[in-house]
Amino acid sequence: MGAEYDFEKAVSILHQLTPGSHERLKVKCLSLRQAQETLLSAAGDAMHRCLEQCRGICCQNLDIDSIFSVMDFVYILTMIPQMEMEIRSRFNANQSIYRSACPFLIDQEGPCIFPNGIKAQECVITFCTNDDRIKPFIRKVNTEFFNLFCLVLLLRSKEVLRAAGRVFRS
Numbered sequence: 001m002g003a004e005y006d007f008e009k010a011v012s013i014l015h016q017l018t019p020g021s022h023e024r025l026k027v028k029c030l031s032l033r034q035a036q037e038t039l040l041s042a043a044g045d046a047m048h049r050c051l052e053q054c055r056g057i058c059c060q061n062l063d064i065d066s067i068f069s070v071m072d073f074v075y076i077l078t079m080i081p082q083m084e085m086e087i088r089s090r091f092n093a094n095q096s097i098y099r100s101a102c103p104f105l106i107d108q109e110g111p112c113i114f115p116n117g118i119k120a121q122e123c124v125i126t127f128c129t130n131d132d133r134i135k136p137f138i139r140k141v142n143t144e145f146f147n148l149f150c151l152v153l154l155l156r157s158k159e160v161l162r163a164a165g166r167v168f169r170s
Contacts, residue, residue: 003068004091010073011084013152021155022078028151029078032144036124037117039137046127046134058126059102059110067102071149072120079118086113121145 017025040047050058077084090103090113101108112119125138 003064006068006070007073007087007091009070010077013070013074013156014077014081016159017155018159021159025074025078025148025151025155028144028148029075032075032141032148033079033117035137035140035144036119039124039134039141040116042137043127043131043134046129046131049129050127058128059105059112059123061100062102064102067122068120071145071152072122074152075145075148076114076118076120080115083113 014022014025073087076087087104093103102112104113105111106113112123114120121141125141127134131138
């Protein structure tokens, strides 16, 4: 479908949630942030190699549509909602149909506009070295993203049922 479509879908989902649902989502996202920060801390050597030897080559030649998902944008926008316009402007400026630098790199070189601990799932779990030592931390991040997905499904279902109840009461 495309990362821009996924972004707009995430914005729509977040705008439809009640304040109580937003609070539940924020709690889940804080847990996900902790898992990402723990992974990054445990992956010190692998991250050093990414920065020093590879110099973020994976961010320079990517298919953004295969990296970012609806849940990535739900997570990012829940944690830093003020980035909505910045993200949208970067999509508008990046209309490449071929692999290109990630639109979320500052000056198309880096670093990423998203802070550590608030990154897309693929961006934080992918390493160009042997990741056997950090696999448990990667699994934890993946589990947290899955739990986020399940929570969003639950919250959206509740919103649909609430709206249906209003229709039938009328």
